[in-house]
Amino acid sequence: METFSDFQCPACKQLYLGTSRQLNDNYVATGKVFAIHRDFPLPGHAYSRIAARYGRAASQLGRLEQVEQVLFENQEKWEQTGDVDGTVASVLSPGDMTKIRALIKNPAIDAAIEKDLALGRTYAVNQTPTTVIHYKGQTYPVVGIVSYDVLHQFLDQLLTQ
Amino acid sequence: MLQSSPLNLRRTVVLLGRLFLGATFVYAAYSKILHPTFMLHPWFAFKFAVQANLANFAGEVETFKFLSAANAALLAHTLPFIELVLGLLLLIGWRVRYWLTAASLLLIVFLSVLTRAYLLHLDIKDCGCFATPEPLNSMTLVRDSVFLGAALLCTYFAFVEARKPHPWTAPS
Numbered sequence: 001m002e003t004f005s006d007f008q009c010p011a012c013k014q015l016y017l018g019t020s021r022q023l024n025d026n027y028v029a030t031g032k033v034f035a036i037h038r039d040f041p042l043p044g045h046a047y048s049r050i051a052a053r054y055g056r057a058a059s060q061l062g063r064l065e066q067v068e069q070v071l072f073e074n075q076e077k078w079e080q081t082g083d084v085d086g087t088v089a090s091v092l093s094p095g096d097m098t099k100i101r102a103l104i105k106n107p108a109i110d111a112a113i114e115k116d117l118a119l120g121r122t123y124a125v126n127q128t129p130t131t132v133i134h135y136k137g138q139t140y141p142v143v144g145i146v147s148y149d150v151l152h153q154f155l156d157q158l159l160t161q
Numbered sequence: 162m163l164q165s166s167p168l169n170l171r172r173t174v175v176l177l178g179r180l181f182l183g184a185t186f187v188y189a190a191y192s193k194i195l196h197p198t199f200m201l202h203p204w205f206a207f208k209f210a211v212q213a214n215l216a217n218f219a220g221e222v223e224t225f226k227f228l229s230a231a232n233a234a235l236l237a238h239t240l241p242f243i244e245l246v247l248g249l250l251l252l253i254g255w256r257v258r259y260w261l262t263a264a265s266l267l268l269i270v271f272l273s274v275l276t277r278a279y280l281l282h283l284d285i286k287d288c289g290c291f292a293t294p295e296p297l298n299s300m301t302l303v304r305d306s307v308f309l310g311a312a313l314l315c316t317y318f319a320f321v322e323a324r325k326p327h328p329w330t331a332p333s
Contacts (some may be wrong), residue, residue, distance in 0.1 A: 011220070127197065127294060140206060143197035144217040154209040161203075 004040035004120045006128040007051035013072045015129045022148045038116040057103035066091045171318040178315035179251045186248030192292035193218045193241035221289035258319035265312040272305045
C-alpha cells in the first residue's frame with residue numbers, strides 16, 4: 001500500500017490521524033500489509049517540499065514515524081511560521097538533528113522526492129492523499145480520506161480473495 | 162412556430178432547461194458517488210469506493226461549517242442520491258413542473274449555503290459541487306446563480322404551459 005502524501009495537506013493529516021495509525025497497529029505491525037510513505041508535495045503549499053525533505057532525511061535515520069507524527073500533529077503551527085526545523089527538532093535528539101540538517105542539503109533527497117512525484121504521476125495522482133493498494137497483480141487507487149472502519153472492511157475482503 | 166407545433170418558445174425553453182438541469186444533476190450525483198475513487202469491480206471494491214467517496218463528500222460538507230459532523234455525514238449520504246433521482250426525473254420529463262420546482266428549491270439551498278460561506282470567508286478548497294476539485298469563489302456563485310435562474314424560468318414557463326391545453330389536444 002503506497003500513500004502519496006503531503007505534510008502540509010489537511011486531508012493528509014486527517015488520514016494520518018484518523019486511519020493510518022490504526023492501520024499501522026492492526027495491519028502493518030502484524031505483517032498483513034506493507035505500507036510505503038510516498039512524498040507528493042503539492043506546489044500550492046509553501047512548506048510541503050521542505051517538510052518532505054525532513055521526512056526523507058528522517059527515514060534514512062529510521063526516524064520517519066516520529067517526524068511524520070510531529071509534522072502532522074503540529075501542521076497548523078508550522079504552516080503559519082514555516083518552522084519545520086524547530087518542529088522536527090522537538091522530537092529528535094540534537095545528534096539526529098545535526099545529521100538531518102546535513103542530509104536535507106544532499107541533492108539525493110530532492111531526487112528521491114522527485115522520483116515519488118514521478119511515480120505518483122504514473123498512477124495519475126493529482127491530489128493528496130492518494131493511496132494505491134496493490135494485491136495479486138491488481139491495483140486499487142483510493143483518493144482522499146478513508147475512515148479506518150471502511151478501509152479495514154475493504155482490506156479484510158481483499159485479503160480473503 | 163406553427164400553432165399546431167408542441168414546441169412554442171416556452172415549451173422549447175422548458176425542454177432545453179430540463180435536459181440541461183437534469184444532466185447537470187446526474188453529473189453532480191455521479192461526481193459525488195463515483196469520484197474521486199472509481200472502482201466498479203469486484204462488488205466489495207465498488208461498495209468501498211462509494212463509501213470512501215461519500216465520506217470524502219461529508220468532509221467537504223463539514224468545511225461549510227453549518228452542520229455537525231453527524232449531520233454532514235447524513236447529508237452526504239443522501240444528497241447525491243436525491244440529485245440522481247431528480248436529474249433522471251428531469252431528463253425523463255414526467256410531471257416536469259413539480260421536479261423543476263424541486264430543482265429550484267434545491268438550487269436556492271445550494272446558493273444560500275455557498276453565499277454564506279463566501280461572505281464568511283470560509284476557506285473552502287473544494288465546494289464538492291462536481292468531480293473536479295473547485296475552490297469556492299465568486300465564479301462558483303455566478304455559475305450557481307445561472308443554474309438557479311434557468312431553473313426558476315423553466316419552472317414558471319412549465320406552470321404557465323400546464324394551464325393551457327396541449328397543442329396536440331383535439332378541440333372539444
